[in-house]
Amino acid sequence: MELHGSTALVTGANRGIGRHFAIELIDRGAKVYATARRPELVDVPGAIVLKLDITDEASVRAAADAAEDVNVLINNAASTVGGNLVTGDLSSIRATMDSSYYGTLHMIRAFAPVLAANGGGAILNVLSAVAWTTIDGNTAYGAAKSAEWGLTNGVRLELAAQGTLVSALVPGVTATETMREYAQEAGIQIRDGALNEPVDLVRLALDGLEAGDIEILDRFGLEAKATLAGPPQAFDLNRALR
Numbered sequence: 001m002e003l004h005g006s007t008a009l010v011t012g013a014n015r016g017i018g019r020h021f022a023i024e025l026i027d028r029g030a031k032v033y034a035t036a037r038r039p040e041l042v043d044v045p046g047a048i049v050l051k052l053d054i055t056d057e058a059s060v061r062a063a064a065d066a067a068e069d070v071n072v073l074i075n076n077a078a079s080t081v082g083g084n085l086v087t088g089d090l091s092s093i094r095a096t097m098d099s100s101y102y103g104t105l106h107m108i109r110a111f112a113p114v115l116a117a118n119g120g121g122a123i124l125n126v127l128s129a130v131a132w133t134t135i136d137g138n139t140a141y142g143a144a145k146s147a148e149w150g151l152t153n154g155v156r157l158e159l160a161a162q163g164t165l166v167s168a169l170v171p172g173v174t175a176t177e178t179m180r181e182y183a184q185e186a187g188i189q190i191r192d193g194a195l196n197e198p199v200d201l202v203r204l205a206l207d208g209l210e211a212g213d214i215e216i217l218d219r220f221g222l223e224a225k226a227t228l229a230g231p232p233q234a235f236d237l238n239r240a241l242r
């Protein structure tokens with residue numbers, strides 16, 4: 001997938017990895033729609049800013065109507081507030097599944113015809129290594145990302161005929177604002193090199209997309225996928241950070 005000269009839409013572009021996706025795509029010569037539920041928070045020079053709530057079908061449809069030239073869809077936005085499945089707040093668990101699974105599905109269903117009309121293009125879904133492990137304290141997030149992995153594999157099969165590349169980025173812990181806030185609240189001193197730098201992860205992802213890779217894994221993702229050959233394992237976040 002050639003990104004120079006492409007037109008990309010990035011969800012959750014107001015902060016973290018999503019913002020870095022929008023910036024890097026512009027640097028690579030793409031036209032970029034940078035979207036967020038609160039568009040006033042998007043600060044990406046050169047981007048076209050759109051309001052978008054991926055859990056609201058009307059909002060998704062409006063974005064698809066406004067961005068009819070898109071040929072690269074970056075599904076990055078997701079809620080991480082789920083908590084544990086047995087003891088967590090059920091509304092938070094639903095919100096996590098609603099964003100990672102149904103929100104991503106809303107986007108793909110709305111933009112699949114747009115991508116087809118523009119030559120096929122590509123979809124990149126941002127997953128997590130906990131899709132293949134899970135993590136105590138937020139097993140709901142792991143379950144939602146597991147579901148999104150299944151979704152990604154399914155739509156890849158369905159959209160192959162229209163020439164759409166469907167790829168998954170499966171990263172581990174990354175130095176986002178959310179992760180640093182968690183470490184500070186938990187009193188964890190993060191060791192040097194423990195986290196992915198967002199810009200490095202985004203470059204890895206876009207390099208993989210340009211190469212036509214269907215799964216793009218960082219070191220955490222590689223380790224997590226290797227565990228699938230044996231008994232299920234949990235990801236020890238504290239050990240990874242310290």
